[in-house]
Amino acid sequence: MESAEHDVKMRLLVAAKKLFSRQGFDGTTVRQICEEAGANVALVSYYFGGKDNMYRALFDMSFPESLLLEGEEAKQDPVKAIKLLIRKVIAYQANDPELVRLIQQESAQLTPRVAIVQKYLVPVWQMARDILEEGRHQGVFHFRSLDNTFLYVWGGILFPRDFGFFNPVIREPLPSTEEKIADVTRFVLGALGYNGDPEPETP
Amino acid sequence: MESAEHDVKMRLLVAAKKLFSRQGFDGTTVRQICEEAGANVALVSYYFGGKDNMYRALFDMSFPESLLLEGEEAKQDPVKAIKLLIRKVIAYQANDPELVRLIQQESAQLTPRVAIVQKYLVPVWQMARDILEEGRHQGVFHFRSLDNTFLYVWGGILFPRDFGFFNPVIREPLPSTEEKIADVTRFVLGALGYNGDPEPETP
DNA sequence: GTCTATATATCGATAGAC
DNA sequence: GTCTATCGATATATAGAC
Numbered sequence: 001m002e003s004a005e006h007d008v009k010m011r012l013l014v015a016a017k018k019l020f021s022r023q024g025f026d027g028t029t030v031r032q033i034c035e036e037a038g039a040n041v042a043l044v045s046y047y048f049g050g051k052d053n054m055y056r057a058l059f060d061m062s063f064p065e066s067l068l069l070e071g072e073e074a075k076q077d078p079v080k081a082i083k084l085l086i087r088k089v090i091a092y093q094a095n096d097p098e099l100v101r102l103i104q105q106e107s108a109q110l111t112p113r114v115a116i117v118q119k120y121l122v123p124v125w126q127m128a129r130d131i132l133e134e135g136r137h138q139g140v141f142h143f144r145s146l147d148n149t150f151l152y153v154w155g156g157i158l159f160p161r162d163f164g165f166f167n168p169v170i171r172e173p174l175p176s177t178e179e180k181i182a183d184v185t186r187f188v189l190g191a192l193g194y195n196g197d198p199e200p201e202t203p
Numbered sequence: 204m205e206s207a208e209h210d211v212k213m214r215l216l217v218a219a220k221k222l223f224s225r226q227g228f229d230g231t232t233v234r235q236i237c238e239e240a241g242a243n244v245a246l247v248s249y250y251f252g253g254k255d256n257m258y259r260a261l262f263d264m265s266f267p268e269s270l271l272l273e274g275e276e277a278k279q280d281p282v283k284a285i286k287l288l289i290r291k292v293i294a295y296q297a298n299d300p301e302l303v304r305l306i307q308q309e310s311a312q313l314t315p316r317v318a319i320v321q322k323y324l325v326p327v328w329q330m331a332r333d334i335l336e337e338g339r340h341q342g343v344f345h346f347r348s349l350d351n352t353f354l355y356v357w358g359g360i361l362f363p364r365d366f367g368f369f370n371p372v373i374r375e376p377l378p379s380t381e382e383k384i385a386d387v388t389r390f391v392l393g394a395l396g397y398n399g400d401p402e403p404e405t406p
Numbered sequence: 407g408t409c410t411a412t413a414t415a416t417c418g419a420t421a422g423a424c
Numbered sequence: 425g426t427c428t429a430t431c432g433a434t435a436t437a438t439a440g441a442c
Contacts, residue, residue: 022313026229030436040408045437104311107368108304110225118371125372147375148386155362161354165310168321169328172350183351187394233418243426248419
């Protein structure tokens with residue numbers, strides 16, 4: 001049955017994403033993944049050809065490539081474009097926080113998996129840089145270094161928020177996605193020296 | 204000889220920090236650490252009582268606790284205080300990027316080591332929050348949520364810059380520490396809606 | 407397609423010689 | 425204090441039965 005195969009494959013990927021995001025790739029065993037998925041230990045090799053290939057399959061399944069890169073034509077209006085990018089990234093983060101953790105884990109290491117993550121992220125990074133550069137060209141954004149500004153803006157959008165690490169000092173109830181979008185939009189536009197309306201792009 | 208013991212112990216810690224920061228804790232073996240340190244495999248257990256305890260000893264050795272928490276009295280001038288904190292964190296980052304990577308790795312996972320990292324970071328986080336709150340109270344910083352603002356500011360200060368992950372899109376030569384301090388200071392003060400002089404705190 | 411059983415390697419840790 | 429040798433546990437991966 002094809003749907004049964006699909007089920008097990010998908011269950012394995014979902015289990016792997018969950019465990020990798022919590023324990024890291026090296027901190028997670030194939031046995032744990034199979035147990036979490038309710039599948040036999042041999043099926044990771046059978047379906048994916050090993051633990052490493054499973055990680056690649058996980059990104060192929062999860063990464064919201066088309067969502068992030070669509071509407072690139074809006075780049076002519078850099079303020080609108082950066083607001084839209086912030087909205088899309090923050091909203092996706094709320095729906096799939098595990099993938100964001102995987103990205104952050106690899107961003108702090110030099111593993112053989114970095115290239116897999118970069119393959120998906122480079123086009124998005126490039127789009128963000130283009131928006132910033134166009135904004136500077138139009139005189140609405142003000143900054144010295146494009147590299148440094150890109151790193152700061154991207155870090156601000158992506159930095160962990162609900163991951164438990166900061167729980168000891170966090171006091172307020174978790175903000176809604178719309179509140180997060182509004183706050184980050186104001187932060188980023190403020191950091192970019194934008195003098196206009198810092199209201200977030202409407203959904 | 205006490206200096207000899209100190210040498211080996213220190214060499215092991217330096218090797219562990221190097222390898223953990225590149226490969227992660229779980230991705231690094233005791234054997235690799237000892238080889239890197241030019242020491243025998245048995246000495247990790249002998250000196251530290253195992254790999255886990257070694258991680259704790261590493262933070263005890265490395266974390267710049269007093270550097271970050273000194274001069275807390277300057278909190279009365281929140282602009283000056285946040286500028287000083289930015290300077291200290293960025294400068295320390297430039298001197299010891301490996302420790303920052305360790306922190307980022309754990310911030311993206313839920314490992315038994317998180318508590319060790321938090322023990323050292325919570326006082327610094329609390330200081331940063333106090334500065335932001337005092338700034339809002341004095342009317343020089345403008346933001347809605349203290350939690351969200353703290354996370355954004357801290358993320359902006361700490362986000363990786365020279366870690367290789369972003370190399371595919373980075374074009375400019377690496378900025379000097381003073382340039383990084385100046386840029387991040389402007390970003391953060393801009394994000395906080397500060398209307399005064401965004402010049403960084405002088406060294 | 408899914409299972410058990412196992413091959414093979416490597417892990418962290420330590421006993422005991424020196 | 426440092427070494428070799430090795431223990432026991434556990435890792436990934438796969439051969440072969442069903």
